[in-house]
Amino acid sequence: MIERFLDHSPRLLFLIALACLAALGSALVAQHVYDVRPCPWCVLQRLIFMGIAAVCLAGGVVALCVKAGRARQQMVRVFSAPLVLLALAGLVAATYQHEVAAESASCALSMPERVLTYFDLETRWPEVFMITANCNEAGKYRLLGLPYEIWSGLMFLMCLAIGLGLLLRRPGESSAHAHSQFHSRL
Template sequence: MIFPNRCYKLSNRWFYLAAALVIAVVFGTALYLQYVLHQEPCPLCMIQRVIFIAMLVLFAMAALHNPGRGGAKAYAGLLSFLAISGVAAAGRHIWLQHLPKEQVPACGPGLDYMLESFPMAEVWKELMHGSGECAEKGWTLLGLGIPEWSLLLYVLLGAWAVMIAFRKSA
């Protein structure tokens, strides 16, 4: 049993809304880290933020739409794709942070410069490749850094979307 019996009486709308609120809190935390604690996001952090925003939008749309079984499966598919993409970006970020110092790639140009100077395909390639600033470890909680927490959250949110799609609703 994935959900307790009393949860079967709740509409899927509440489960979608809960996930959207979790992502909103996480995104608010990221903004706090950036603007209050002055931890500038690296290129891979920016990609992870975009993925979280896309997931937030989809969870919010699903909460408003309150789809039936087929729609819930469609949302689960899209959200799972985004979660897997997030796992890939966070995994790359974690890998860069655990490289020996001599193997860390050089810092690349800033995002503003890349957007002005490079074609979009090249910008995405550079962002996904990561750079030296992605290897820096910043804020941690319980011994885990931001990319580790992001990876964990992507896995949980993807599983949450799938569980919503296959639960027996009211």
């Protein structure tokens, strides 16, 4: 059953990109409509969601431009590696935010702030990357009873699971091929 799901790998990459853009959009709606103020770790996770979306969109387009079969699966695998790494980074960021940073009243000069400062993102795109809360304040916001970083972590976990499935899939084997091999052995 998992193999059938993975047979649609370019579509999966587009779906992940769409889900990450939806997560980013919902964070922006929460911030600008409902006054949910983001901390440095929240903003870093937005950047990671944007990175995953970019990788998945590029991977989906490239995979669709390649003839179906082994070459397409190889292209999907190439783009699945950065997907897995970004999803892991996002999962670490969400976990750190929940377990460590949310307990602190100050996240001054934290790793996320250094990254945002390095790329000058707060100045270039303040609507998305402006830090307006400390980690303790941001940790108090809830969506359906759970902190936002838990929702973010679940999304990163989904990206990681699908990315690993695409990356570790045997090249050249589709579910139809595996299914016919199974029946020929019987």
